[in-house]
Amino acid sequence: FTEMPTDNFVESSFWNFDALFQPQQHPARDQHDTFFLLDPAEAPQLPPGYSSKVKKVHSQGGYGSQGYRYEWKVEEARKNLLRTHTTSASARALFRLARQEKFTPVKYFSIDRVFRNESLDATHLAEFHQVEGVVADRGLTLGHLMGTLKQFFTKLGISQLRFKPAYNPYTEPSMEVFSYHEGLKKWVEVGNSGVFRP
Amino acid sequence: DEEFDELCFEFGLELDEITSEKDIISKEKGEEKAKGASDVVLYKIDVPANRYDLLCLEGLVRGLQVFKERINLPRFEKIIPAEGEGQRLIITEQTAQIRPHAVAAVLRNITFTKDRYDSFIDLQEKLHQNICRKRALVAIGTHDLDTITGPFTFTAKAPSEIKFKPLNQSQEYTASQIMDLYRTDSHLRHYLHLIENKPRYPVIYDSNGVVLSMPPIINGDHTKISLNTRNVFIECTGTDITKAKIVLDIIVTMFSEYCEKPFTVEAVEVVYPNGKTHISPELAYRTEKVKPEYINKKVGISETASSLAKLLTRMCLKSHVTGNGSHIEVEIPPTRADIIHACDIVEDAAIAYGYNNIQMVIPKTYTIANQLPLNKLAELLRLDLAAAGFTEALTFALCSQEDIADKLGMDISATNAVRIANPKTAEFQVARTTLLPGLLKTIAANRKMPLPLKLFEISDIVVKDPNTDVGARNYRHLCAIYYNKSPGFEIIHGLLDRVMQVLEVPPNEENGYTIKAAEGTAFFPGRCAEVFAKGQSIGKLGVVHPDVITKFELTMPCSVLEINIEPFV
Numbered sequence: 001f002t003e004m005p006t007d008n009f010v011e012s013s014f015w016n017f018d019a020l021f022q023p024q025q026h027p028a029r030d031q032h033d034t035f036f037l038l039d040p041a042e043a044p045q046l047p048p049g050y051s052s053k054v055k056k057v058h059s060q061g062g063y064g065s066q067g068y069r070y071e072w073k074v075e076e077a078r079k080n081l082l083r084t085h086t087t088s089a090s091a092r093a094l095f096r097l098a099r100q101e102k103f104t105p106v107k108y109f110s111i112d113r114v115f116r117n118e119s120l121d122a123t124h125l126a127e128f129h130q131v132e133g134v135v136a137d138r139g140l141t142l143g144h145l146m147g148t149l150k151q152f153f154t155k156l157g158i159s160q161l162r163f164k165p166a167y168n169p170y171t172e173p174s175m176e177v178f179s180y181h182e183g184l185k186k187w188v189e190v191g192n193s194g195v196f197r198p
Numbered sequence: 199d200e201e202f203d204e205l206c207f208e209f210g211l212e213l214d215e216i217t218s219e220k221d222i223i224s225k226e227k228g229e230e231k232a233k234g235a236s237d238v239v240l241y242k243i244d245v246p247a248n249r250y251d252l253l254c255l256e257g258l259v260r261g262l263q264v265f266k267e268r269i270n271l272p273r274f275e276k277i278i279p280a281e282g283e284g285q286r287l288i289i290t291e292q293t294a295q296i297r298p299h300a301v302a303a304v305l306r307n308i309t310f311t312k313d314r315y316d317s318f319i320d321l322q323e324k325l326h327q328n329i330c331r332k333r334a335l336v337a338i339g340t341h342d343l344d345t346i347t348g349p350f351t352f353t354a355k356a357p358s359e360i361k362f363k364p365l366n367q368s369q370e371y372t373a374s375q376i377m378d379l380y381r382t383d384s385h386l387r388h389y390l391h392l393i394e395n396k397p398r399y400p401v402i403y404d405s406n407g408v409v410l411s412m413p414p415i416i417n418g419d420h421t422k423i424s425l426n427t428r429n430v431f432i433e434c435t436g437t438d439i440t441k442a443k444i445v446l447d448i449i450v451t452m453f454s455e456y457c458e459k460p461f462t463v464e465a466v467e468v469v470y471p472n473g474k475t476h477i478s479p480e481l482a483y484r485t486e487k488v489k490p491e492y493i494n495k496k497v498g499i500s501e502t503a504s505s506l507a508k509l510l511t512r513m514c515l516k517s518h519v520t521g522n523g524s525h526i527e528v529e530i531p532p533t534r535a536d537i538i539h540a541c542d543i544v545e546d547a548a549i550a551y552g553y554n555n556i557q558m559v560i561p562k563t564y565t566i567a568n569q570l571p572l573n574k575l576a577e578l579l580r581l582d583l584a585a586a587g588f589t590e591a592l593t594f595a596l597c598s599q600e601d602i603a604d605k606l607g608m609d610i611s612a613t614n615a616v617r618i619a620n621p622k623t624a625e626f627q628v629a630r631t632t633l634l635p636g637l638l639k640t641i642a643a644n645r646k647m648p649l650p651l652k653l654f655e656i657s658d659i660v661v662k663d664p665n666t667d668v669g670a671r672n673y674r675h676l677c678a679i680y681y682n683k684s685p686g687f688e689i690i691h692g693l694l695d696r697v698m699q700v701l702e703v704p705p706n707e708e709n710g711y712t713i714k715a716a717e718g719t720a721f722f723p724g725r726c727a728e729v730f731a732k733g734q735s736i737g738k739l740g741v742v743h744p745d746v747i748t749k750f751e752l753t754m755p756c757s758v759l760e761i762n763i764e765p766f767v
Contacts, residue, residue, distance in 0.1 A: 003570035009595060009629060009660050010616055010670035025331055025438070033627070035596075038617040040662055047667075065539035069440040080668055082596075082618070082629070105563040113595060113658075117622055121589030126626060127594055137563040142548055143498025147558035163553040165210030165545070169247035173497075173545030175553060195496070197541055 001133060004093045006112040008057070011083040012043035018054050018077045019091045020170035021197055023068045033117040035126075037080040046077060050095065063198045082115035086169040094196075097136065105137035142173055145193055149177055158190060172197050202241070209265055210549055211252070212244035228440050246762050250329055250444065251514075251533035254321040256452045264514050265514040265550070271514050272461045274283035274451050274532060276481045277306075284467055286349035287402075287433065287478075291471040293354045297337075297400045297413060299439040300352045301446045302479040304343060305430040307458035314456055315425055321452060325445050336445050339402065341421035343429035346404040352435060354398035361369040362409035363419040373399050373412060380415065384456060430560060431466075446479045447532040461518030484530045488540050490523070496541070497548045498556055509550035515543065541719030571767045572674055576656045579676060579763065582700050586693060588654040588678055595658065596626040605749040607719030614661045616670045629660035629670075633677035634720065634760060638750040641681050649754070650682035652689075656763070675737075677760040685741040685755035687725060694729065694739055694759050701766050703731055713739070720746050729761055735763030 012191060018024070019161075051074065053062070083089075093108050111131045118124050133155030150161055158179045166176040171194020178187040199216055206213040217240050243258070251257045257655045263269045267626030278284065287302045310318070322338045330336040357373035364376055371379060377394055380386040392414050393399050402410040403703065411417040413435045432449055436442040450463040457463075468476045490503040501509070507517040507526050515537070530537045535544060548556065568576075584590060596618065603610040616629040630636065633655050641651050658672040678693055680686040694707070694713075704710035711731035718726045718738050737760035748758065 002568040005570055005572075007572065007658060007672040007674065008666075008670075009658065009672055012668045025335060035621070036619045037670075038619040040616065041619070043668040044664065045667040061538070063539075064541075067538065070438055080670070105565060107561075107563060107565045107567075115596070117620060117626075119622060125686060126622070127596060134565060135561055137561060139495065140249065140561055140563075141496055141498030141559075142553075143556045143559045144561045146553075146556060147560045150558050151560060156636050162206050162207070164212075165549045165553060167210075167248050169248075172539070172541040172602065173548050195541070197539060 001107040001109040004108045006089040006110045011088045013079040014046050014077040016088040022169040024076045034059040035082040035115050035117045054132040086110050086130045090134045108134040203423050213246050214242040248536040250448045253324045275462045276465050278465045286467045288351045288469045290353040297435050300435040301442050302433040303450050303479040304464035306464050308456050310425045335416035335438045336442045339411035339433045341410050341429045341431045342423050343431040345421050352401045354400050360401050364416045365419050365573050443480045444535045451533050481532045486528050487525045493547045496544045503542045509547050511548040512550045554762045583654045588652040591640045591655050598624050599627045616660050633675050637679045642751045654678040676763050679758045681756040687757045690757040690759045732765040
């Protein structure tokens with residue numbers, strides 16, 4: 001797995017949400033309880049050709065999808081925030097990959113800080129780190145995703161795994177990964193995953 | 199209980215808690231108050247954000263029963279009344295400014311019981327919170343049709359012109375009085391702002407001028423639904439027509455079960471200001487054709503077309519095989535607005551198959567791994583700094599404005615910092631532009647540890663940068679601090695020399711590094727130097743100014759080094 005550049009805490013809503021098919025007015029966007037920025041409040045540049053494609057997919061659909069059918073506003077996408085997940089860096093990495101002349105399969109990873117506007121308590125911080133992995137290739141299946149996750153967690157010493165259907169705006173199918181915790185004597189969630197939507 | 203937990207897990211629902219009314223009251227108010235409360239087991243279930251059809255008991259049970267193949271998914275029928283007999287909702291142009299869209303439907307001859315009634319109200323609240331985005335996008339109003347006469351008019355009027363008796367009140371109020379009345383209501387006050395400062399408020403009248411509702415705030419008392427209500431008129435008004443249609447579809451599909459003719463909904467004609475008419479609700483059934491190979495390939499299983507069709511039917515997506523097994527025709531009911539692409543169908547097939555039944559394989563992708571050069575450098579430096587006897591700290595990237603400005607003797611505008619618009623506390627006002635405050639705070643929290651305290655951190659700071667596409671960027675900084683009875687400038691200087699040594703940067707001006715005396719507001723005058731390397735200033739080192747030390751609640755002298763390591767990548 002190759003490391004992705006993630007050295008930007010400040011991200012635009014475009015890369016953090018819109019490019020990942022998270023609708024502009026849906027509670028899913030608030031779900032992340034985001035830190036929005038006062039200064040710089042808006043991203044000066046968005047990739048022009050790509051942002052019009054994103055606009056189309058949200059408002060009308062595309063690539064086989066019905067889309068969300070609402071009015072996509074570019075001002076909303078320009079809003080700057082502190083990234084709520086490293087998936088925005090993955091989106092950028094996949095965008096760069098897409099602009100390569102010839103497609104090459106890749107495996108990316110990153111481990112970096114993310115920010116969520118939550119009250120601090122025993123199990124929640126406003127800043128924490130996420131580990132993210134992406135595999136892009138032809139002919140990948142859900143089985144491959146499960147296999148990769150199994151190997152990853154086994155190396156961390158977690159081998160009893162179960163997968164549960166979940167929902168992410170940008171992946172379908174999505175799975176939450178659960179592992180049996182001997183100490184707590186119950187299944188706890190250890191990760192989230194999915195296959196990116198076409 | 200375990201069986202139900204398993205079922206939820208397989209289906210994709212989270213069984214949050216198994217409790218009872220007694221338990222809940224016990225936890226909140228103590229055992230005494232809980233005596234006499236119901237012992238009936240309650241399940242708290244978390245439903246995914248995109249499944250509006252599972253938000254009420256009716257929909258949830260239906261979904262699970264179809265999943266377990268106990269029942270077939272009911273077919274929802276839209277009954278279009280004969281000409282002149284149906285209800286009409288006329289939208290006037292005044293609504294365009296504030297709440298342009300509306301849809302409506304009628305549930306005929308419905309029978310309510312206490313449970314069904316509670317569920318009905320509950321679903322509306324859940325939808326309001328979820329897809330309606332707290333009533334901003336769509337607001338739902340339900341009315342006893344027998345208390346009013348159509349055709350209904352949806353218009354917008356000045357607040358002083360609207361007067362009616364709101365739900366559960368004893369007298370009539372004008373719209374402005376209603377705003378004041380509910381200003382302190384814990385539930386409704388959150389919605390007042392949606393229309394408060396507008397010149398006209400939305401309102402729905404019947405043909406006799408009876409007010410049905412003033413969306414999104416409150417319904418009229420006149421039309422309130424009771425357990426004896428037989429015919430229900432439902433209206434959904436809003437700013438997003440797609441969502442309004444979805445919301446209406448969900449409500450009628452869930453509760454048409456209790457109509458005399460189950461699963462039938464009577465349509466309403468909606469007339470737009472431009473004269474166009476529209477039959478509502480949508481209750482559209484859509485078909486998508488997918489190839490069985492597509493599903494098999496995406497999931498990593500190999501099922502026959504007919505078994506896939508069976509799996510999908512279990513997920514409320516009635517399917518059958520067509521074209522001699524080359525295609526599966528999937529019928530998407532109005533309850534599944536979340537299916538917008540073939541991949542959604544794939545996910546449902548996988549869920550029905552059982553995620554944990556899928557064979558796990560490793561991708562055959564052959565790639566060569568690489569570490570990001572900047573991170574590799576940081577990792578190497580970490581080891582060397584630790585070897586030099588310094589302890590690593592990991593501090594928050596967000597801090598208060600004082601931390602990076604006032605406490606360091608600078609003005610906030612000079613720092614070029616990124617500012618947060620909605621911090622929950624003052625501790626998260628800005629993103630740090632220097633690692634120093636974090637380390638000073640760490641020392642303050644560890645004052646009782648034996649001296650000397652030698653800490654370092656290699657991490658990102660954030661500054662505004664108009665050249666990037668978002669307007670800000672990160673820089674990887676290295677910061678080391680020495681805290682003891684004497685400042686130890688020579689120790690920090692030695693550390694800089696060691697860092698340069700491992701980076702193989704020679705100590706000369708032309709192609710290496712050098713330090714020159716400098717001033718810094720956070721530093722003791724005359725004990726500060728600027729570090730130059732690779733043709734630029736990369737940071738400072740020196741003895742920390744006593745003012746700074748005091749502001750961070752410390753008592754001993756200390757010296758610090760902070761440099762940007764990115765030029766060395």
